[in-house]
Amino acid sequence: MHGRGRDDQLAAAVRLREQGAAEQARERLLALCAEHPDDAEVAYQTAWVHDVLGLEAEAVPFYERGLDGSGLAPEDRRGALLGLGSTYRVLGRYEKAVATLRRGVDEFPGDGALRTFLAMALYNVDEHHEAMRTLLELLAATSQDPQVRQYRRAIEHYARDLDAAE
Missing domain, CATH: 1.25.40.10 (Tetratricopeptide repeat domain)
Incomplete structure (x- = not known):
């Protein structure tokens, strides 16, 4: 299970991304990834914010980490597969x-x-x-x-x- 602090921090970072403060969200998510390196949901959200910022190459390892294993809810897994596939395509990795x-x-x-x-x-x-x-x-x-x-x-x-x- 995740701690309340982690959940609150993740929710705050997602809100920042949704409100257009993607760079701030990225900084918070990178810090969360450092604290929770095996957390699929944090990895997925970190990948997503990198994509939003046009940092596709940097998004790839976070998508891959998020998809490794079964840590994502089905809707997030669907989004991660779409995001990673689309990112590979943008990078010419067809x-x-x-x-x-x-x-x-x-x-x-x-x-x-x-x-x-x-x-x-x-x-x-x-x-x-x-x-x-x-x-x-x-x-x-x-x-x-x-x-x-x-x-x-x-x-x-x-x-x-x-x-x-x-």
């Missing part, structure tokens, strides 16, 4: 992005954001058919556009075989 985002989609198959970021990473590794299939399936499943909904079955069919004539 294969790692695909692997991380596939892991996220495997763990959270209904998550449209993970599937969207996976499609972008697939595009980056020239897996265009799978990228298109992923996006078309997501579009067919989630669109509220009446015209898209009207053609949902056809879109799902073509998503499985983009080279099909009919």
